Amino acid sequence: MVAPARRPFHLASDDEIKAGKVADVYFTRTVEILRKRGISTRVKAEVRTKSLPADWGWGVLAGLEEVARLLEGIPIDVIAMDEGMLFRPFEPVLALDGIYTEWAEYETAILGLLCQASGIATKAARCKKAAGERLVISFGARRMHPAIAPMIERNAFIGGCDGVAVTKSAELIEEDPMGTIPHALVLIMGDTVEAVRAFHEIVDKKIRRVALIDTLQDEKFEALRVAEALGKDLFAVRLDTPSSRRGDLFRILEEVRWELDLRGHGHVKLIVSGGIDESEILRLNPLADAYGVGTSIANAPVLNFALDIIEIDGRPTAKRGKESGAKQVYRCRTCFRSRVVPAAKHLERCDCGGAYEALLKPLIQKGRCVRDLPPPRTIRESVIEQLARVELNASQPSGTRKDY
Numbered sequence: 565m566v567a568p569a570r571r572p573f574h575l576a577s578d579d580e581i582k583a584g585k586v587a588d589v590y591f592t593r594t595v596e597i598l599r600k601r602g603i604s605t606r607v608k609a610e611v612r613t614k615s616l617p618a619d620w621g622w623g624v625l626a627g628l629e630e631v632a633r634l635l636e637g638i639p640i641d642v643i644a645m646d647e648g649m650l651f652r653p654f655e656p657v658l659a660l661d662g663i664y665t666e667w668a669e670y671e672t673a674i675l676g677l678l679c680q681a682s683g684i685a686t687k688a689a690r691c692k693k694a695a696g697e698r699l700v701i702s703f704g705a706r707r708m709h710p711a712i713a714p715m716i717e718r719n720a721f722i723g724g725c726d727g728v729a730v731t732k733s734a735e736l737i738e739e740d741p742m743g744t745i746p747h748a749l750v751l752i753m754g755d756t757v758e759a760v761r762a763f764h765e766i767v768d769k770k771i772r773r774v775a776l777i778d779t780l781q782d783e784k785f786e787a788l789r790v791a792e793a794l795g796k797d798l799f800a801v802r803l804d805t806p807s808s809r810r811g812d813l814f815r816i817l818e819e820v821r822w823e824l825d826l827r828g829h830g831h832v833k834l835i836v837s838g839g840i841d842e843s844e845i846l847r848l849n850p851l852a853d854a855y856g857v858g859t860s861i862a863n864a865p866v867l868n869f870a871l872d873i874i875e876i877d878g879r880p881t882a883k884r885g886k887e888s889g890a891k892q893v894y895r896c897r898t899c900f901r902s903r904v905v906p907a908a909k910h911l912e913r914c915d916c917g918g919a920y921e922a923l924l925k926p927l928i929q930k931g932r933c934v935r936d937l938p939p940p941r942t943i944r945e946s947v948i949e950q951l952a953r954v955e956l957n958a959s960q961p962s963g964t965r966k967d968y
């Protein structure tokens with residue numbers, strides 16, 4: 565094995581991924597065996613998950629745009645849900661149809677793209693669902709390899725985050741980056757008010773003025789100092805209080821809110837960051853106006869999608885524990901429940917009287933992408949709309965019926 569040229573970062577290149585080089589070796593060997601045996605079998609396969617992380621009743625499908633780009637040019641047909649579609653366990657989100665040896669070595673990359681992106685988008689959606697109208701900003705790029713920061717933040721955004729912190733990520737989603745001030749600026753300026761004054765003097769006026777108030781002194785007194793210094797120009801204060809001083813953050817926020825309101829600074833909003841997730845958001849919502857969420861979204865659990873064969877040469881065939889045959893997922897536009905049925909079956913109306921919509925739609929035909937893939941903001945809007953139709957946690961059985 566010739567050692568590849570030393571590259572600075574331990575990454576596969578776009579070309580290597582596109583060429584199917586990011587493949588578990590047993591797929592490469594299977595292709596070699598089938599080719600040597602002259603076996604070119606037409607196979608249908610589907611991607612679905614049988615479970616979601618603890619008490620998650622739904623997931624958000626993400627990573628689909630990259631899957632489309634990956635499979636373009638390969639002689640196969642692909643149907644899939646829309647990116648941003650909420651799905652439940654046992655609902656196929658994507659299906660492929662083609663000569664197995666043509667696409668087998670892409671399984672690893674297809675699943676990698678969907679599993680991580682959908683985990684991030686779902687966690688972001690859970691945080692946004694918990695926060696309601698309050699802002700949720702993605703602050704997590706520093707927790708992951710910089711090469712995937714744009715992917716992480718793009719999926720945090722389509723999942724529901726109102727903004728992202730990294731400039732490169734913001735470019736990808738065609739949005740302005742969002743951020744406040746780091747502790748470093750306060751430490752170097754030696755004072756919170758000096759730091760926010762310098763920010764106010766130098767940074768573009770369209771950027772909201774947010775003062776970080778936990779670096780040097782007690783948050784309550786720092787909040788009053790910056791509010792008196794900037795008056796109406798101060799949009800918010802950010803509390804990223806270190807865990808060693810955090811005690812009961814709810815009480816700290818309560819005090820800061822009281823003291824600001826008492827002195828006519830009711831317009832100053834409270835932003836919280838550091839260790840935030842959907843349950844902390846639910847706890848702090850009575851006082852917090854916005855959240856910076858890092859680790860819990862960037863390091864979200866992956867969704868365990870599996871890709872399984874369901875038909876061989878047109879015959880329904882599947883491994884044990886898996887239903888064979890091509891399927892369609894129908895979602896009721898009214899009650900939002902779903903049904904998984906054989907692809908040949910066509911459903912019109914739900915028991916509730918609502919109209920059914922078939923969710924698996926053509927994405928790739930004979931290697932050509934046949935769908936206009938929407939921009940991230942449009943995908944995000946459809947996620948926000950769907951979030952209004954579901955509970956944060958799985959209260960009742962999944963709401964997906966599988967019948968034949």
Ligand code: PCP
Pocket residue numbers: 703704707745746747748804837838839840856857858859860
């Ligand atoms: C980090 C930064 C992010 C926080 C942590 C994300 O704080 O401010 O907002 O936290 P999480 O990953 O727990 O969700 P520091 O590194 O302390 O602060 P800074 O770089 O802002 O000085």
